[in-house]
Amino acid sequence: MNHLTEDILTNVITIRPDNSHKGTFGRAILFGGNKQYGGAIMMSAEACINSGAGLTTVITAEKNHAPLHARLPEAMVADFSDTELVADLVKSANVILIGPGLGLSVTVLSILKQLLKAQQENQWFIIDGSAITLFASHQLTLKYPEKVVFTPHQMEWQRLSGLEIADQTPENNLEKQKELGATIVLKSHRTEIYDGEQIWHNTVGDAAMATGGMGDTLAGMVAGFIAQFGGSSETIGAAVYLHSKIGDDLAAEHYVVLPTSISHEISRYMKKYATNERKES
Amino acid sequence: MNHLTEDILTNVITIRPDNSHKGTFGRAILFGGNKQYGGAIMMSAEACINSGAGLTTVITAEKNHAPLHARLPEAMVADFSDTELVADLVKSANVILIGPGLGLSVTVLSILKQLLKAQQENQWFIIDGSAITLFASHQLTLKYPEKVVFTPHQMEWQRLSGLEIADQTPENNLEKQKELGATIVLKSHRTEIYDGEQIWHNTVGDAAMATGGMGDTLAGMVAGFIAQFGGSSETIGAAVYLHSKIGDDLAAEHYVVLPTSISHEISRYMKKYATNERKES
Amino acid sequence: MNHLTEDILTNVITIRPDNSHKGTFGRAILFGGNKQYGGAIMMSAEACINSGAGLTTVITAEKNHAPLHARLPEAMVADFSDTELVADLVKSANVILIGPGLGLSVTVLSILKQLLKAQQENQWFIIDGSAITLFASHQLTLKYPEKVVFTPHQMEWQRLSGLEIADQTPENNLEKQKELGATIVLKSHRTEIYDGEQIWHNTVGDAAMATGGMGDTLAGMVAGFIAQFGGSSETIGAAVYLHSKIGDDLAAEHYVVLPTSISHEISRYMKKYATNERKES
Amino acid sequence: MNHLTEDILTNVITIRPDNSHKGTFGRAILFGGNKQYGGAIMMSAEACINSGAGLTTVITAEKNHAPLHARLPEAMVADFSDTELVADLVKSANVILIGPGLGLSVTVLSILKQLLKAQQENQWFIIDGSAITLFASHQLTLKYPEKVVFTPHQMEWQRLSGLEIADQTPENNLEKQKELGATIVLKSHRTEIYDGEQIWHNTVGDAAMATGGMGDTLAGMVAGFIAQFGGSSETIGAAVYLHSKIGDDLAAEHYVVLPTSISHEISRYMKKYATNERKES
DSSP: OEEEOHHHHHHHOEEOOSSOOGGGGOEEEEEOOOSSOHHHHHHHHHHHHHTTOSEEEEEOOGGGHHHHHHHOTTSEEEOTTOHHHHHHHHHHOSEEEEOTTOOSOHHHHHHHHHHHHHOOTTOEEEEOTHHHHHHHHTTOOOSOGGGEEEOOBHHHHHHHHOOOGGGOOHHHHHHHHHHHOSEEEEBSTTOEEEOSSOEEEEOOOOGGGOSTTHHHHHHHHHHHHHHHHOSSHHHHHHHHHHHHHHHHHHHTTOSSOOHHHHHHHHHHHHHHHOOEEOOOO | OEEEOTHHHHHHOEEOOSSOOGGGGOEEEEEOOOSSOHHHHHHHHHHHHHTTOSEEEEEOOGGGHHHHHHHOTTSEEEOTTOHHHHHHHHHHOSEEEEOTTOOSOHHHHHHHHHHHHHOOTTOEEEEOTHHHHHHHHTTOOOSOGGGEEEOOBHHHHHHHHOOOGGGOOHHHHHHHHHHHOSEEEEBSTTOEEEOSSOEEEEOOOOGGGOSTTHHHHHHHHHHHHHHHHOSSHHHHHHHHHHHHHHHHHHHTTOSSOOHHHHHHHHHHHHHHHOOEEOOOO | OEEEOHHHHHHHOEEOOSSOOGGGGOEEEEEOOOSSOHHHHHHHHHHHHHTTOSEEEEEOOGGGHHHHHHHOTTSEEEOTTOHHHHHHHHHHOSEEEEOTTOOSOHHHHHHHHHHHHHOOTTOEEEEOTHHHHHHHHTTOOOSOGGGEEEOOBHHHHHHHHOOOGGGOOHHHHHHHHHHHOSEEEEBSTTOEEEOSSOEEEEOOOOGGGOSTTHHHHHHHHHHHHHHHHOSSHHHHHHHHHHHHHHHHHHHTTOSSOOHHHHHHHHHHHHHHHOOEEOOOO | OEEEOHHHHHHHOEEOOSSOOGGGGOEEEEEOOOSSOHHHHHHHHHHHHHTTOSEEEEEOOGGGHHHHHHHOTTSEEEOTTOHHHHHHHHHHOSEEEEOTTOOSOHHHHHHHHHHHHHOOTTOEEEEOTHHHHHHHHTTOOOSOGGGEEEOOBHHHHHHHHOOOGGGOOHHHHHHHHHHHOSEEEEBSTTOEEEOSSOEEEEOOOOGGGOSTTHHHHHHHHHHHHHHHHOSSHHHHHHHHHHHHHHHHHHHTTOSSOOHHHHHHHHHHHHHHHOOEEOOOO
């Protein structure tokens, strides 16, 4: 079992090349936020953009556009129902996050199915929250599982893997993860990442982070990191570690750490760990 | 008569257990905010979430969803009129705040009646603002009064108790509170808490806090504290004391203390007073 | 001619009495903000509430409610068209500001006429912006001119007084002001106040304050000060002076001073100047 | 080839005259923000107002008004479809920015054509983003090209000039710019300005600025600078240089520099460089 430490940040977060533009740092699509849980996708967007994704579009219920823009004019928006536009956006993205605050409606299920079908070989998918529940309960399948990350908490992992929480041992989890083929970020007070070869064990995180929206923020960071640094266990591990590292540091002064307060720190932390040159791809 | 002092904070605010998740810290429902007074429930939500409630849903008029989310994506939302959803949410909550900015309409009365009927034995209710007025003027009754807190100011207490402000002596208040059976947080420049056994007397607070929304913020803090620490006179007293303590400290530098500026400090203050381990329940 | 100096602040801004509540510090109604100029009344509200008015209600076009609440949940709101509610609100206010961002439509004229007719002897009116233009062009009249403040800039004063800007000498202004009977706050880079007896001359202010919304902020401060300290030339002078004093101080570090940045400082400044006890009225 | 350095700031940014009012510092109209890209014009507005433009009106899709006001009540708003109002606003402006987040719809093309036809001899136009693409693909023409600035990135310049990116040498660019007659701000990691006589070469800027919205912020700064300081290569160069200078400084602490974080610093930076008296015009 590998332990996530600060090394993962210096490995993954590279110095940006001088001759670059916003396209260099990826195009992220964030899919989520129904009429009840709109805040979730706003938090994902805040995390993704502050992580440095070049261009971020949030596809969410129309009612969420105004509050998202009031917080974050850097995001672009589209409505779920604008299917033609959505299809175009999805085509040009290199990372797509699906799930924060999406809910479990029939419409959402249909969107999820279409998205899974539309995955291209060069695109990473992150499947989070209710999209995991829908995926599990409808036995959906993946086109490129090696380019998919699931970010379940323990109950969602039970639905996805069939393993009761008590049975979620590293060995059992690894076996189930291999069946799925996708990377699993299993969230708990000490998050673990299963990537088909090894298990990455997070060493930081604090109970002050146990509040609604923390997972949405993590999912947005994973999207932002993949958009820039490419998909890999190391990239995902860096996002997981940094999310908890910032939370830990803020918990030194706060009884509860709000998810949005993590996003406000991401860019400063990344700067500190960016020591190596980025390899041009 | 007991005096609320800093001791109540160290007694109530415990160190969070490592092995915890957002569900560990409670589910709060905040009911309020009509088309005129939407800001009230936003301020309650800001106080509740910054106090550390695990999951907070605000049930309010649709027009309030966008500004609430612009300030606080950490909250979930529902509309009053979505009765099926509301019924589901209420079932799973462990604390329900009813009243900030709710107004006095017939619809609101009907919602209040339904909520009072739906109270479960393990749920705490906080009844604030116009919900107190409606409760008093329609002689409504409580299912589990020992799990109910009323937070009246002096005029609302007159409506609820029948006591003219001039007659609101500790003895008279205690007698009326015992008839009601619920805990009374009687707000004034020196707030008192009546809990059926004793009277808790707040020792802090400043005239700089005399501005619209201060009570909504207090109600949100009471909800957040009960969500995490369980309902009791001590828990309620800790919320009352901390609210005024922060106000006092901010008043050293401000002529008027805005309610939202109190919410921004809650988490830092709680951290300072969290010294004992939380007993696992 | 009197010069406004820091003395006016220590004279007007009194220490709040311990035994007080939000009602002690006044009820302000702010009337303004059509579909094009909604920001104006938001800035007035921000100034009024940060000045310490006890209860502030903003009557503005419905579309402005959400952004106002996103910035300032401390405000209550109503729509122009809700005439019954508006009439009730106006009755209970002790200060009413009319004009910021109101525009010149026929509806607005009709509202202005109704408001002027509804003035009670104990209510102060502040007439600003387009409400001044409408007042002048329709030869409207005042019920209690001694309880009215106009806050024109030079062009609006020309419309109201008939004096060309070149002819706006202190003597001419004073004569015209006496005819009107209301207090005039004549805004320029060195604002003057005409109160029927004397002329108050502002000694501070900076060209960095010459940006849209600065007058709306001043009008909100005048409303907030009258709400708490009662209407008088001194109260109005204190608001005028403090507005410019903060602007001057911010201009030491800023090329342009945004109106909202003034509002964020009001409460701190008032604290510094609050040295005398408030006389109970 | 001239290099933009700090000198351009001290040359252009003059001390404001004491006897001034908001009209002294110009009237800017910002045209942009459709239903998908509303954040773009919000970022332009934030940059323009923080640069010190006296009066700024944003003409954008109705859905963008609320989030804009939630961030920036200092702006005035109008909807594209309110053609009479828009025509009035355009007449009285001294600088008009067209393009950020405007999109490529038929309606937008028609608006662009009308605006170009409406240009007055004393008005500067800044044409940005999709308005450049529309201008190029429909072979539109300019009435007063010497009072127009285009702000293309390299791909937009290809559309406008017909030069493939590989062929965009200084010599070729200068030749094409002379044909157009307008000033070209060619954005890249080292932005260049072509003004018909010379080429200005930016010496600052950082890859941390390569994120969506950075160009919208620059366009807003150019508008704000022209509104106050008059249109000229020097004015445009000062805006370009300051934008990158702030970005550079923020990049010392941030891995990614959000566009809005640049706007928050503009006024402080301008204060530092304002050393000469403004010549009264």
